[in-house]
Amino acid sequence: ELLGWEYDGPFDELPAIVAADAPAAHHVIAWDEVGEEEGTGIVHIAPGCGAEDFRLGQEFDLPAPAPLNEEGIFVEGFGWLTGRDVHEVAHEIFHDLEEKGRLYRFDPYTHRYPMCWRCGTPLVFRLVDEWFISMGPLYDKPREEVTPEEKAASLRYQIMDVVDQIQWIPEFGYEREMDWLRNMHDWMISKKRYWGLALPIWVCEACEHFEVIGDGEELHTRAVAGWETFEGHTPHRPHVDAVKIACPQCGGQMTRIKDVGNPWLDAGSVAYSTVRYRTDREYWEQWVPAEWISESFPGQFRNWFYSLITMSTVFEQIPPAKIVHGYATLWAEDGRPMHKSWGNAIWFDDAAEQMGVDTMRWMYLNQKLDQNMLFGYNKADETRRRFVIPLWNVYAFFVNYARIDGWAPEMSNGDGAMGDDPITHHPSPHLLDRWILARLKETIAAMTEGYESYIPLSVAQPAEAFLDDLSNWYIRRSRRRFWAARGENALADADKDAAYRTLYTVLVTFAKLLAPSLPFISEAMYQNLVVEVGRTSESASYLESIHHCRFPTAAPLTEEERVLVETMAAVRQAATLGHSVRASGNLKVRQPLARALIAADPRRREALARLLDLLADELNVKEVAFVEEEGELVNYQLLPVNRVLGPKFGKRFPLVRKALTRLVAAVAVARLHAGEKLRLTLEDGSEITLAPDEVLIQTEAREGYAVAGEGGLVVALDTTLTPELEQEGLAREVIRRVQDLRKQADYDLTDRIAVQYQAEGKLAEAIAAFRDAIAAEVLADALEAADAPAGDQVLEDTVDGHAVILAVRRS
Known part of the structure; x- marks a missing residue:
């Protein structure tokens, strides 16, 4: 009944209110934000003093008087309030209303109000003019129904397409970013x-x-x-x-x-402001997208992550990073945020001294990414007792007994199955030795996967499980082998040596696995186990630091495991495959190729289709296109999985092999990739079915292509080089060499240069054909042939067998 009623405002006489024609807007309207749970069910509207009020005012075209300056002082036009501090006039306003007969009742009322988190001062809202980047409209339809024209008019949907190309860890980060994009307003910069x-x-x-x-x-x-x-x-x-x-x-x-x-505007440009985007695009492409970025996620989905992705979308329509890694917040042990005023803050220097930095590192690795970490000295003690002390105890156990027995490893140059092992390991016949070495291989695989997947807990958990096996089972069950006296029994002596060799191998390899996470403890172990021992042997070969060693390798993963890992990021996988094709086909990275062809399942094809330009740049091809089937790129050969079908069919196994050869390979492969079984009729008249995991698919690239494929994704590069492509490849090699000369000459990035060259044949033709492109890339004002090139830096080299002399000088 109240809707539409008009009323007199309490301060309609103030000049600023009159000038804004606010009295004409005094009528009652409906608002979803008004509820029955709190207050009277009636609220006043102040479009110049609150975000929600301002948006409502825009909806109803209401005036928005803005009474405060940036110090919280009333501006001109507000009568007796002008020049007064907003925090000091509340009671005077009540008194003024009472004098004018407009105050019904005065009651103190506690309600939620924003406060400064640093000093506790009440905050006030004020209306100011700011600059925004338009995010465009949010359409009332499913995202997949948004047309290309609509997407072109809405930056938020373009950003969503880029968000799709990023691997989010944890996975819910993707939906949080998408939720922000669906609900955000224009970006205030x-x-x-x-x-x-x-x-x-x-x-x-x-x-x-x-x-x-x-x-x-x-x-x-x-x-x-x-x-x-x-x-x-x-x-x-x-x-x-x-x-x-x-x-x-x-x-x-x-x-x-x-x-x-806004600071996030600056921070969001890092992929384009720090790696020569405007001056050396080839160099920039080596760094962007970055492999990985990391930040605390509670606010970064709408701050740094968002600003990075937005800037990169505007510039290149590509992700700023392939992987976005987020984690929750660090809190004090009492479950509250750390604040100096609360007495629960811990300074880094104090923590490093009392906890140890490696202990702190292991605390972080053991934290679930989506949960706040409670940090404190008690938590550090728990971590130290659970992992650091047991690790050191195992190490000390070995060192103490080895010293007592005078045992030392036989140092060698060998690179054993475990990496840079400083001994030639002799396989032990003892069950415990074989078991702990098998567990070590499993741990290498698991920790390697954890490191490569950027999930710290996937590094810490297998390490802790292995240490538990090592200390609470292997050492405990092998103590008597280490305690046994030497010289009393040849078999016992051999067994004791095997135990020492095994534990030595385990400790050195485990230290290498831990080195990225516990750099100081692992280095201390390595220095004593390897460096000090090596210095006592004239024939020993060793590296001076554990951080110089290659990371340990384990037995190869099964095909199924490998495929699972590799299918985590389809777009990156396609780029990796393309590079591997170049490497295996001896195709230089700088040599442009005509095209890349991709065969993929519909879902992955859809994902890749949004990145064709990026893939073309990444693979240095003129075109990226899709083919309907993998069979257009490769020739198939279907073979039975011997270890499965041999025992299953016995004497009939050769008939199975022969029946597979009679199938139309491309059709059969399509069915297998779809998870369907194959029906075969054998020569004896019987019919059988084979599951996808019972058939081995071998592929061979068709003529004119170099092909690599994994996990249902196949990438092929057209290896045919036209004269034009060859010329462009030669030109790019020249560009790279000139850029190297610029660096050697210590030129500034913006320095203009003059280039002289001496070349013949195809190389001279290539330079002439791409003269403008070369000059533009290297910032050359002049690119001239010369009989004897001279300058600040001179290079004599060959490019694909063609001799060249290059010289650069400042213009």
Whole structure:
């Protein structure tokens, strides 16, 4: 019944309220944010003093008087309030309302209100003009129904496509980022501060037209005043504020806005501001996308992760990183955030001294990524007791008994099955030795997978399980072997040596597995077990630090395990396959190829289709296209899995092998990839069915292609080189060598140069054909043939068998 009623406002007489025509807007409206659980069910609207109120005001076209300046002082136009601090006038406002007869009742009422988390001061909302990057509309339809035209008009959907290309750890990070993109408003990129990134936005003082300046060169070109004040300074206040430019609309003077950039705007540009994106694109492509980034996730899905992805979407429509790794927050042991004022904060220097840095590292590795970590000295003691002390005890056990027995390993140059083992390990006949070495191989595989998957707990858990086996089972069950007296029994002596060799191998290899996580403890173990022992032997060969050693390797994983690991990231897998094709086919990375062809299942094909340009750049091909079937790229041979079908069919096994050869291979492979069984009729008239895991599919690349495939994804490169492709490949090799000369000459990234060269035949033709491209890439003002090239740096080399002399100098 109240909807539509008009009313008189309590401060309609104030000049600012009159000027805003606010009294005309005094009527009752409905709002979903008003509820019955709290308050009276009626609220006043202050569009100039709150985000929700402001959005409601926009919906109903309400005026939005903004009463406060940045110090919380009432501005001009608010009568007796002008010049007063907002925190000091509450009771005077009540008194004013009472005097005007507009106060029904005054009751103190406690309600939720924002407070500064640092000092506890109440916060106030104020309306200010800021600069935003438009995220575009959110369509009321499923994302898959958004058309290309609609997507082009909405940055948020373009960002979603890039988010799809990233591997999120934990996996729920993907949905959190998508949820933010579905619900976020435009991105505010400005702040009312003095220090910070000076936004390159100039506004006309006459017509209010604004322009965004691209770089310093453009600013210099367009400057009409103030350049002499700015020249020689970084683009920060106050110097950059002195530069004025002419308005292209009205000819008036344009001045830089006083705002600085939101810090996340700057932080989000790291993939393009730090790795030569504008000056050396080939170098930049080596770094972007980054392999991995990591940050605490509670706020980063809407801060750093979001800003990185947004900037990269705008620039290149690619992810800034292949993997985004998030983790929860570090809290104190009492379950609260750490605050100095609460007395529960721990400073790093104190923790390092009292806990030990490796203990802290292991605490972090044992933490689930999606749970807050409770950090403190009690937790450190628990970690030390559970892992660090048992590890050291096993090490001390070996060292003490080896010293007593005078046992030392036979050092060698060998690179045994466990990596850079400093002994030639003789397999032991003892059951416990064989068991612990088998467990060590399993642990190598598990920890390697944990490291490579960027899941710390997947490193810590198998390590702790192995240490438990080692200390609580192997050592305990082998003590008597180490205790046995020497010289009394040859078999016992041999068994004791086998135990020492086994435990030595285990300790050295386990230390290498732990080195990335426990760098100091593992180094201490290695120095004593390897370096000190090696120094006593003239024939010993060893590395001076554990961190110089190769990481241990284990027995190969099964095909099923390998496929499972490799199928975690389809896009990256495709790029990796493409590079492996080049390596196996002896195709140089810089040699452009005509095309790459991909066979993939529909879901992966859909994912890859969004990255064809990226794949083309990554693989250095002119085109990436899909084929319907893997059989268009390879020839198949179907073979029975002998170890399975041999025992199953016995004497009829040769008939099975022969029946497989009569199938149409491509059709059979498609069925197997779909998980279907094959029906075969044998020559004896019987019918059988074979499951996918009972048939081995062998492939061979068709002529003219180099092919690699894994997990249902196949990548083929067209190896045919046209004269044009050969020329471009030669030109890129020249570019690389000129860039190396620039580095050797210690030129600045922006230095312009002159290049002289001497070349003949195809190389000379290639340089001539790609003269402009070469010059553009290396920032050359001149690229000239010369009989005797000379400059600051000179290189004599061959490019694919063609002799060349290159020289560079500053222009």
